[in-house]
Amino acid sequence: MNEIGFLSDLIATPMGITVIVLGAMADAVIGLGFIVYGEVFFIAAGYLAATEAMHFLLPMVYVSAWGGDLISYTLGRRGGHRILLKVAGKSQQRRRAYRKAKNILTKYGYPGVTVSRLLGPVSWVVPFAAGSMQMPSGRFALFSSMGVCIGVSQFVVIGYLLGSGIELHWQSIIHEFMPLMVFGIIAVSASLIIYQITKQHNWRLPTKVLMHGIIWCSAFMLMNYWMFFYGATHSKNKAVPIVTSRLIQEKFKVYPGMSKGYLAQPINVMLATDLPLKEIHQKMGWVENMAFSKNRISIIDYWRSILNKIPPVTDLYLAQSPQLAAFQNPEGNIMSRHHVRWWELADSPYPERTYAGSMSTDDEIRPKPYKGILALIHDIDPNVDAARDMLVELIKTAYPHASVEYIQANRRIIPEAPGDYSTDGRIAVIRITSNAAAQKNININSPRLFSAGDLFSAKPAPKCPKQKLPACNIAASSV
Incomplete structure (x- = not known):
């Protein structure tokens, strides 16, 4: 892993970015394409986008690859057979690739330009062959751009998945x-x-x-x-209790699919209680949502729920398990609403059941990746901390005896960072018991911070003296 980290630091430099962009271009230039393998640079771009938040590199790679196609096309249009003789030389393999490229363009026309990006060595020659055959430049550029989007994306996605730490099963x-x-x-x-x-x-x-x-x-x-x-693919995935070690391993994030390649949402609240979840939310004035993994929803059910201003929630996954239940404020609608999803935890130091929750506010609907497709679903308000604190206040109003404590369980994510949200990384831990007299109130305005390792410890994180203790370093590193 140290070698991988060193390699990431090495290519995440101005020189490394320059090499990636030029390599993506050289992959399609006639002559250079025989010795430069663009797949390496496309995978590297996807990897840096995932690990170093270099999303700006992706459009640069696409444009560079397209530019390589245009350069090769121009050389073929102006030099044609003369340049081919110099590039191919006596290599029968290169000459064969050129003949195959011309046959594809003769048989399939413009779509052959697009599809050629998926045909291995032929893709290195097709732009040059298209130029030598005097294909109209405007149409070549259009179909070439579509081919670049398809051909480059397959390797960028692989790099992004590798950078996200996904095991490729x-x-x-x-x-x-x-x-x-x-x-x-x-x-x-x-x-x-x-x-x-x-x-x-x-x-x-x-x-x-x-x-x-x-x-x-x-x-x-x-x-x-x-x-x-x-x-009904959702109904095959049922909610199961999650162990806290998996919660920490997942870095307190949930995803709209089984893999970590999607934009995440945070776990920002936890609830320990001996009361039913539905009873707690009913006392707050909230209503339960249908979910596609929990309910078999028909088109009629869907439109009826929209008319009632309680549309179903799409499933989010924690350790590949969908939420156990979801609730929203009754004033919400299909475009905007406050809602929370809950996952039950299998192990807890409390005698009550414990739930991990993701509280957010929907503010618009737009196409987003979801469970392997592009779906028209909600986008959340980036200020998830405001939604978390609003839920805390509602619970405190409904249950004045509830104890609330904040723990520092994750790193801070600044608003400028890529993703769907920004957060201070704190989780509100709420405890509600049916026996109010036995519960001790905690001042919400003076939160004590815990490290992720002390997630459910009743002891506060140690105060760090001038000479920091090991435990203090752990807490500091999680911020």
Whole structure:
């Protein structure tokens, strides 16, 4: 792991970024593409985006790869056979790749430019061959850009997954992304068929754009319908109690899917109680939401819940387990609402049941990655700390005897950091018992901070003297 960390530090420099960008370009330039393997640079870009928050590097890599295609196309258009003789030399393998590239372009036309990005060594020659065959530059640029998006993305995603610390169990990955692959293949196939039809009948450009738009919008809607209503894939994942060691291992984060490649939401509240969750929230004036993993929801149920201003919640996963229950404020609607999801913990020092919760505020609806597809779901207000503190105040109002203490269980995430939220990294630990006299109040305005290792300890974190104790270093490192 030290070697990996050293390598990450080495490439996460101006020189390393320059090498990645130039390598992505050289991959498609005729001649250089035979000796420069762009896959390495695409994976490195995805890895840095995940580990070093260098998301700006991704568009640079895509544009650079596209630029390599355009350079190679220009060389083929102006130099043609003369440059090919110099580049290929006596290599029969390179000459064979050039002939194969010309055959693909002759047989398939413009779609051949896009698909060639998935054909290994042929992709190094196709832009040059397209130029030498005097393919119109504007259309080449369009289909080349689509090919770059497809070809480069497959390696960027692999790098991002590796950087996120995901174990690549191919069976689970294929299962997660199967809907996206199936509907993607159907949409691409339909688009190619429409392209051939429009080409034969010489349809106008607005009609072509409309037809392709209908195909992709239909694929998007069918994919969402299959995921949430018809396929019932959520019902296969039931909520199970989570051990606290897994909670710490997951860094107090939950995800809209089985892997960690999605944008996370924080665990920012915990509740220890001998009362039912539903009773607590009813006393607060909140209502329970349906969830796709817990309820079999039909289209009629879905629209009825929207009219009642209690739309279902999409599932979030903690250690691959969906939430046990979810609740929202009754004043919410489909666009904006406060809500909390709860996961039961299997081990706790308290005699009461203990739950880990993710409290947030929905503020808009937009397309986002969810369980292997692109879904139209809620986006949360980045200020999750305000939502957490609001829930604490509501519980204190409903249960004045409730004890509340804040622990420093995660690092601070500043607003400028990439992701869906910013936070001070603290978790509000709330304890409510049916016996109010036996419970001791804790002053919420004077929170004591704990380290992640002391998550459920009744003892506060040690006060750090000038010469810090080991335990103090642990607490400081978690901030």
